[in-house]
Amino acid sequence: MADSWVNSAEAIGADLHLELSGQGGRRAALTRALREAVRGGRLAPGTRLPPYRSLAADLGVARNTVADAYAELVAEGWLTARQGSGTRVAERGAPPRHAERVPVKAPPRARGPRHDLRQGTPDASAFPRAAWLASYRRALQGAPNEVFGPGDPAGRRELREALAEYLARARGVRAEPDRIVICSGFAHALRLLFGQGAGGVLRGPLAVEAYGLGFHRGLLAAAGVRTVPLPLDEHGARVDVLGRERAVLLTPAHQFPTGGPLQAARRTAVIDWARARGGVVLEDDYDGEFRYDRKPVGVLQGLDPEHVIHIGSVSKSLSPALRLGWMVLPRRYADAVVEAKGEREAWASVLDQLALADFLSCGAYDRHVRRMRQRYRARRDRLVAALAAHAPHIEVTGIAAGLHAVLRLPPGTERSAVKAAAWQGVALDGLAAFRHPDTVMPARDGLVVGYATPSEHAYAAAVDALCGVLPPDAPALAPPPEPPGGPRR
Structure with a gap:
């Protein structure tokens, strides 16, 4: 049977397993094992x-055996x-003798858009x-020892308390810590609420906005x-056409992606619908903290906490990488949601939760949001000014709040504009990418x-590139002029 050895970390800083086997004695076996460890x-x-x-x-061998090897x-x-x-182990630019020459393929270079406006x-x-x-x-220095054990599926109490205070103050949410469940973002929230098949907390059908x-x-x-x-119009989702659905998903503070808040009368109407049906409204408050030319729109949840599920995250305000x-x-x-989540906190790092709790409590989150609100407003103004100068025929909408704008295009020009942007290295989306396949409302080009998205130093070039790919002020699909002498046959 082959002998094996796992070295101590003190020797070379990492565990290493050597197999001493084969013919020729211990020295030959050790030599082969070391050679293969280097070769591999x-x-x-x-x-x-x-x-x-x-x-x-x-290894249980003589010192001279190791020295000879x-x-x-x-x-x-x-x-x-x-x-x-x-x-x-020797540094070498080429394999030593006895080594097989394996062609090395250079790793592919990451290619991305020159200008990211997604x-x-x-x-x-x-x-x-x-x-x-x-x-x-x-958070780490003050964390009790139990933090490093299995977590509470509802999330750390410190974060739920900090969120209850912040959301009440900044967004008008009516909540106690025991009604808050921490998740890793909106998609995770949907998975917890609807689960798979009949095992979810909620069941369909679910009404959603047409875009x-x-x-x-x-x-x-x-x-x-x-x-x-x-359907959508200038006042937001047409909640008056809600029927026998059990729930409705809305973006009432800033409709995504078309922009604009849900009209006050419709906010009241959807709450009345939920009460009458025993249903629930899912409120996606994805960028409610970023508003520029209007007063902040309070959350829908404040009208009736028992018929609205308010969902938020730090994906837009801090970073989607935090998964909080x-x-x-x-x-x-x-x-039921805590039970669906399970007994172990498997999605959001407990240490990240504690850090966010401190970030909220010490005022750093408020300061960061205010600073970014000013920066994004300046970017929005720069975009609007550039479009007014280079493409005045393009209408810009949805810019009173949020982190994106919608550029209305002449009918029939969206697809060609998206292709032209991609050709010039400008990454962006057309409105068609967000349209529900079953909607009957007329399509919008935009x-x-x-x-x-761009960093501060890259924003100006991105806006210039965008202006260069927009369709001109001309009728869509206009026929080309006829050549001299009439049309060619």
């Missing part, structure tokens, strides 16, 4: 090997030995690293939930431009 990459160039005595003791591999070029530096993400370069690090350090994220519709469809599109969100639930759903 388990011992990287520059790695220091254990001293003779340590390795001999671990090292000397042979030094002679072959696998190892180097210097006085005072010990024995190390909606949905904040400026990643603006993440408040110093303030977040300070909150993380305070929205296809990703969310796909997630719901995978869970067996049928979505019914509601929340649901403020009616009492009748709170326990571009959804995320002015928050």
